[in-house]
Amino acid sequence: MSRRQPARHGKRVAVVGAGSWGTTFAKILADGGADVVVWARRPELAREIQEGKRNSDYLPGVNLPISLRATSRLDLALAGAEQVFVSVPSQSLRENLKIIAPHLHAEASVVSLMKGVEKSTGLRMSEVIHEVLRVEEERIAVISGPNLALEIAKEQPTAAVVSSSSLETAQAVASVSRNRYFHSFVNTDVIGTEFGGVLKNLIAVAIGIVDGAGYGENTKASIITRGLVEMTDFAVAHGAHPETLSGLAGLGDLIATSQSPLSRNNTAGRLLGQGYRLNDVTKQMQQTTEGLASVGPVLELARAKGVAMPIVEQVRQVLAGTLDPRDIAPHLTTDDEPQGERTKHGQAQGGSAVRRALQRAFDQLRNGGGSAGRDRP
Numbered sequence: 001m002s003r004r005q006p007a008r009h010g011k012r013v014a015v016v017g018a019g020s021w022g023t024t025f026a027k028i029l030a031d032g033g034a035d036v037v038v039w040a041r042r043p044e045l046a047r048e049i050q051e052g053k054r055n056s057d058y059l060p061g062v063n064l065p066i067s068l069r070a071t072s073r074l075d076l077a078l079a080g081a082e083q084v085f086v087s088v089p090s091q092s093l094r095e096n097l098k099i100i101a102p103h104l105h106a107e108a109s110v111v112s113l114m115k116g117v118e119k120s121t122g123l124r125m126s127e128v129i130h131e132v133l134r135v136e137e138e139r140i141a142v143i144s145g146p147n148l149a150l151e152i153a154k155e156q157p158t159a160a161v162v163s164s165s166s167l168e169t170a171q172a173v174a175s176v177s178r179n180r181y182f183h184s185f186v187n188t189d190v191i192g193t194e195f196g197g198v199l200k201n202l203i204a205v206a207i208g209i210v211d212g213a214g215y216g217e218n219t220k221a222s223i224i225t226r227g228l229v230e231m232t233d234f235a236v237a238h239g240a241h242p243e244t245l246s247g248l249a250g251l252g253d254l255i256a257t258s259q260s261p262l263s264r265n266n267t268a269g270r271l272l273g274q275g276y277r278l279n280d281v282t283k284q285m286q287q288t289t290e291g292l293a294s295v296g297p298v299l300e301l302a303r304a305k306g307v308a309m310p311i312v313e314q315v316r317q318v319l320a321g322t323l324d325p326r327d328i329a330p331h332l333t334t335d336d337e338p339q340g341e342r343t344k345h346g347q348a349q350g351g352s353a354v355r356r357a358l359q360r361a362f363d364q365l366r367n368g369g370g371s372a373g374r375d376r377p
């Protein structure tokens with residue numbers, strides 16, 4: 001790995017949210033040569049980052065770059081920022097955007113680092129940003145991938161994908177979000193990239209549950225594989241490109257999150273599998289666990305498109321306390337589905353939506369067209 005110093009482009013950027021991912025992303029940006037100010041809600045945390053170059057609660061043992069600045073004043077963090085990266089819990093995004101709005105630079109791009117859907121509306125984070133800030137879609141980007149914060153904060157080589165409906169915006173954001181240990185690819189499939197991050201959390205909860213209940217590798221591999229089918233069917237029915245789900249934001253993130261004890265979703269699942277009630281699990285989780293809030297809205301969105309999600313449905317039942325984790329067999333298809341290993345294309349409405357999207361994708365590939373979902377350097 002090259003240890004060359006990055007060319008310092010000095011682009012002024014801001015990161016909103018100084019939890020584990022916000023702080024790690026601020027480090028990625030600063031190590032890539034950007035002029036970064038991170039906003040922390042709590043003044044004492046802003047002071048620790050600004051003066052001590054540490055965030056000891058979220059990233060123990062990590063030294064932050066000398067150039068990284070922090071403040072608890074949102075107006076100072078956002079002043080002159082050309083790109084604003086947002087990393088707060090998904091359910092708090094709307095309220096945070098309302099306080100961001102008055103300070104946002106007129107031409108700034110807004111980048112979501114989050115992996116949830118809004119419970120009350122079922123909207124993706126980029127949709128909430130568009131709705132509240134009234135920023136055009138072309139100036140909104142999302143970043144997703146196998147990105148466990150602590151590993152990246154320790155500078156372990158990692159890739160992610162930046163997605164925007166505007167390739168130009170995706171490339172501009174990606175060029176700032178790169179350094180010697182972090183590489184950002186680009187694509188233009190925002191729906192697939194965002195849903196990949198949301199859905200893999202739910203499958204990671206399922207993996208945690210069976211792990212906690214004492215099942216082994218076959219069960220987990222079955223859930224990962226069938227989980228990817230559910231993720232792909234769901235995302236494609238909502239307009240995603242299937243290739244996105246086999247890229248960094250889909251399969252890549254699914255593998256990382258399902259395997260790692262660093263994952264909060266996986267950890268929450270394991271506690272449930274060990275027999276803890278949801279209330280106790282949420283009390284124990286000190287950091288954001290997006291999957292627990294996404295189960296309801298994802299199942300509603302799936303129902304609206306006629307997509308079957310047997311794994312996610314069984315996660316819901318375990319969370320509700322109506323299914324004993326030891327009885328979970330989420331990798332099995334339900335009785336009313338056609339048998340055989342396959343995706344569920346061909347079912348009801350959702351099936352035809354999926355089939356049409358797949359047909360479009362295959363036609364595009366056959367005709368030599370580029371794929372919106374391919375992660376490109």
Ligand SMILES: NC(=O)C1=CN([C@@H]2O[C@H](COP(=O)(O)OP(=O)(O)OC[C@H]3O[C@@H](n4cnc5c(N)ncnc54)[C@H](O)[C@@H]3O)[C@@H](O)[C@H]2O)C=CC1
Pocket residue numbers: 017018019020021022041042058087088089090092095096113114115116147148149150286287288290
């Ligand atoms: N931690 C990770 O490894 C990764 C996290 N993400 C995503 O990043 C987003 C943020 O996650 P983390 O940084 O891990 O969470 P975290 O729990 O570590 O930090 C959340 C931060 O948001 C702040 N915040 C602002 N407004 C808040 C409010 N109203 N309520 C609660 N907290 C508020 C908190 O003070 C805290 O600093 C999530 O959507 C997560 O899925 C994405 C990739 C990796």
Ligand SMILES: O=C(CO)COP(=O)(O)O
Pocket residue numbers: 115145146147148149201204253256257262263264265266288289290
């Ligand atoms: O998104 C993540 C890794 O890519 C982080 O996963 P958790 O939120 O489960 O910790």
